[in-house]
Amino acid sequence: MPESDVEIHSAQSLVRWLTECVAMHLARPADTIDASVPLSDYGLDSVYALSVIAELEDHLDVSLDPAIMWDNPTIDALSKALAEELALNG
Amino acid sequence: MTATTPHASAATGTAARSPAPVPAGGSDPVPELVRRLDELAVAGGPFSAEALGALDAREGFPAEACRALDEFGLPRYYVPVEHGGALDDFSTVMRLLRAVSRVDLTVAAAHGKTYLGAVSTWIAGAPDRATWLGRRIAEGAVVSCALTERHHGSDLLAGEVTAREADGGAGWRVTGEKWLINNITRADLVTVLARTDPAGGPRGFSLFLVDKSRLTSEQLNPLPKVPTYGIRGADISGMEFHDVRVPSDALIGEAGRGVEIILKALHLTRTGCVAMSLGAGDHALSLAARFTTTATTDDGTSISELPHVRRELGAAMAGLLLAEATGLVAVRAVHALTAEMSVVSAVAKAYVPAQVDDLVARLLHSLGPYGLLDADGHGRFAKLERDHRIIGIFDGSSLVNRNALIDQFARLSRGYRTGRQDEEGLDEATDLGARLRPFDPRALSLLSGTGASVVAGLPAAVDRVHDLAVTEAASDRLATLAERLRRATDRLHEEMAAVRFPPRAVPGHAFELAERYELCFAAAAALHLWLRRRDGLDEAWLRGCLVTALTELGEPVGETEREDLDILADALLSARPGTVPSLLDSLEGTVR
Numbered sequence: 275m276p277e278s279d280v281e282i283h284s285a286q287s288l289v290r291w292l293t294e295c296v297a298m299h300l301a302r303p304a305d306t307i308d309a310s311v312p313l314s315d316y317g318l319d320s321v322y323a324l325s326v327i328a329e330l331e332d333h334l335d336v337s338l339d340p341a342i343m344w345d346n347p348t349i350d351a352l353s354k355a356l357a358e359e360l361a362l363n364g
Numbered sequence: 365m366t367a368t369t370p371h372a373s374a375a376t377g378t379a380a381r382s383p384a385p386v387p388a389g390g391s392d393p394v395p396e397l398v399r400r401l402d403e404l405a406v407a408g409g410p411f412s413a414e415a416l417g418a419l420d421a422r423e424g425f426p427a428e429a430c431r432a433l434d435e436f437g438l439p440r441y442y443v444p445v446e447h448g449g450a451l452d453d454f455s456t457v458m459r460l461l462r463a464v465s466r467v468d469l470t471v472a473a474a475h476g477k478t479y480l481g482a483v484s485t486w487i488a489g490a491p492d493r494a495t496w497l498g499r500r501i502a503e504g505a506v507v508s509c510a511l512t513e514r515h516h517g518s519d520l521l522a523g524e525v526t527a528r529e530a531d532g533g534a535g536w537r538v539t540g541e542k543w544l545i546n547n548i549t550r551a552d553l554v555t556v557l558a559r560t561d562p563a564g565g566p567r568g569f570s571l572f573l574v575d576k577s578r579l580t581s582e583q584l585n586p587l588p589k590v591p592t593y594g595i596r597g598a599d600i601s602g603m604e605f606h607d608v609r610v611p612s613d614a615l616i617g618e619a620g621r622g623v624e625i626i627l628k629a630l631h632l633t634r635t636g637c638v639a640m641s642l643g644a645g646d647h648a649l650s651l652a653a654r655f656t657t658t659a660t661t662d663d664g665t666s667i668s669e670l671p672h673v674r675r676e677l678g679a680a681m682a683g684l685l686l687a688e689a690t691g692l693v694a695v696r697a698v699h700a701l702t703a704e705m706s707v708v709s710a711v712a713k714a715y716v717p718a719q720v721d722d723l724v725a726r727l728l729h730s731l732g733p734y735g736l737l738d739a740d741g742h743g744r745f746a747k748l749e750r751d752h753r754i755i756g757i758f759d760g761s762s763l764v765n766r767n768a769l770i771d772q773f774a775r776l777s778r779g780y781r782t783g784r785q786d787e788e789g790l791d792e793a794t795d796l797g798a799r800l801r802p803f804d805p806r807a808l809s810l811l812s813g814t815g816a817s818v819v820a821g822l823p824a825a826v827d828r829v830h831d832l833a834v835t836e837a838a839s840d841r842l843a844t845l846a847e848r849l850r851r852a853t854d855r856l857h858e859e860m861a862a863v864r865f866p867p868r869a870v871p872g873h874a875f876e877l878a879e880r881y882e883l884c885f886a887a888a889a890a891l892h893l894w895l896r897r898r899d900g901l902d903e904a905w906l907r908g909c910l911v912t913a914l915t916e917l918g919e920p921v922g923e924t925e926r927e928d929l930d931i932l933a934d935a936l937l938s939a940r941p942g943t944v945p946s947l948l949d950s951l952e953g954t955v956r
């Protein structure tokens with residue numbers, strides 16, 4: 275799991291964290307991941323993709339519906355949805 | 365998802381204690397079903413080995429046996445109480461289907477399939493549709509569930525059967541072929557997974573409850589029965605849908621939610637499949653016990669007195685008890701640890717059928733030609749060996765379920781390290797005398813948030829055994845075995861944490877770790893059950909389970925420890941003929 279010292283609750287910092295996380299899963303450099311491209315294009319389309327949410331939950335110590343990943347298929351969309359969700363809960 | 369909410373809130377208080385687990389709905393139907401099956405198994409009856417063997421030989425459907433189960437009222441137990449049925453405790457359905465499976469797996473698969481067909485509607489359907497379906501099932505309707513296609517089995521996202529919204533929003537049009545489906549030709553209703561977004565993806569599929577009686581033969585074309593290795597009499601076939609018009613209310617839940625709903629439904633059905641394996645295991649052991657006590661060696665010694673045969677029987681008995689512990693805890697977890705079912709159901713479906721396949725294979729070895737020849741009258745052992753093979757394949761194979769576990773390794777190892785668990789849920793799931801809270805389908809989750817309480821709770825359970833050993837309420841031998849289990853489980857979780865892989869490239873050794881995880885879960889389940897037992901359940905069965913689990917985990921186990929397996933063999937051999945010892949003995953009052 276990528277470590278991050280930054281305050282993670284903004285959509286922007288979430289984009290950074292998720293990009294690193296996805297890059298690590300795909301074993302490729304973070305700068306080759308486009309946050310506006312559907313994650314399924316990178317092969318992250320199944321229940322496997324949900325494990326990214328599991329890591330995020332553990333990292334932020336929050337509880338999320340894993341299907342949020344399916345409703346927001348890009349890192350950009352997901353970060354925005356997560357930031358809203360976290361603001362509501364926080 | 366528009367999940368129905370049959371229970372306003374899940375019980376949150378401490379599990380209510382009751383002396384015996386009498387189902388909330390009233391009297392326990394299991395002993396009654398067992399009695400009925402005994403009556404129907406007499407010569408000439410629909411459950412006689414002779415009748416079932418003859419049907420199997422000519423690949424005939426066991427219609428009379430299924431009808432007898434209808435008359436008994438078994439379908440009511442597939443329908444939740446809130447939809448007009450009698451299902452309020454999943455462990456009751458499991459025990460009922462286990463009783464049927466003990467006699468014949470073809471019948472169990474053919475009859476029990478209706479439960480698999482209906483469950484998506486129970487967890488996600490509109491309340492009026494669920495009530496309607498409940499009524500149809502009570503009237504005898506057969507419900508099938510069609511996910512698989514000719515070229516797509518395990519990979520649900522590859523499905524090609526398509527549903528398009530009909531013009532003007534007046535329903536849907538379904539086109540394509542579902543194939544290798546249990547009961548699809550016989551069924552009155554079929555739950556169908558269909559692509560509703562041409563692009564597919566996890567939000568690209570929907571579930572429909574298709575009422576075949578409303579359709580014409582031009583719209584539906586049943587495909588021929590497929591000859592199979594086991595359950596030969598079952599209706600395993602397919603169906604072509606030719607631009608079939610289904611009404612709007614056929615949609616189960618919201619459009620686009622089909623994959624999510626079915627994955628959650630599989631958490632229940634995969635757990636339910638365990639019933640069939642446990643019944644087959646009971647049957648195998650009772651046949652083996654009968655053979656080994658009646659057959660003799662050349663010098664007249666009963667085969668059951670040969671040390672290596674006893675050891676094999678004991679090991680098989682321990683295997684069945686471990687499988688049973690897993691199954692009992694898993695089915696109670698449906699109520700008590702609902703949010704963890706993504707882990708629990710995967711363990712149950714991967715482990716229990718594989719364990720029973722193994723014990724059947726071992727017994728076949730000790731039975732020698734007897735097991736394969738018609739020496740047992742109607743080739744029952746050979747039939748159950750063939751019949752049982754399918755359990756590890758349908759509804760998600762052992763490999764698919766291991767893959768589901770591997771996907772959750774990171775979460776599971778983190779949870780184990782921090783001891784994260786739902787203590788109350790664990791207590792309720794592993795105390796057979798505790799009243800189960802009502803099942804709340806809204807609590808199902810694609811991924812377990814907590815991890816697996818059964819395994820995370822192992823270290824504390826082992827501490828408890830050490831405490832008991834101090835006051836001699838547990839033997840030192842048990843404490844030693846439990847301690848070794850904890851160490852093996854600790855090491856396993858370190859290895860699981862180290863598994864990293866890109867999508868769709870699961871490394872081979874991860875599957876071996878998943879198998880070890882299943883063993884740790886099974887042994888932990890047995891330990892929890894023993895710690896929360898109500899009566900003087902003998903410690904030896906638990907030691908036998910731990911010895912077996914440690915052996916299969918690759919831990920060295922000494923000869924003295926293995927002697928516990930002989931105690932289990934003695935328990936099996938001294939049981940009433942036709943019966944097998946079970947963790948439920950003391951509860952059911954019968955070991956059938």
Ligand SMILES: Cc1cc2nc3c(=O)[nH]c(=O)nc-3n(C[C@H](O)[C@H](O)[C@H](O)COP(=O)(O)OP(=O)(O)OC[C@H]3O[C@@H](n4cnc5c(N)ncnc54)[C@H](O)[C@@H]3O)c2cc1C
Nearest residue numbers: 509510511512516517518544545546600758759761763767
């Ligand atoms: C008797 C019978 C009854 C059936 N009843 C029904 C029914 O009622 N409804 C229904 O929808 N289907 C039913 N099926 C279909 C059954 O569910 C499929 O056969 C099963 O899902 C496997 O699919 P497949 O045969 O296409 O194999 P594939 O999915 O192609 O798999 C081939 C092999 O790869 C393994 N594998 C697949 N994915 C993975 C993975 N991710 N990781 C590791 N290994 C993997 C599998 O375990 C298998 O060994 C039935 C099948 C049989 C034989």
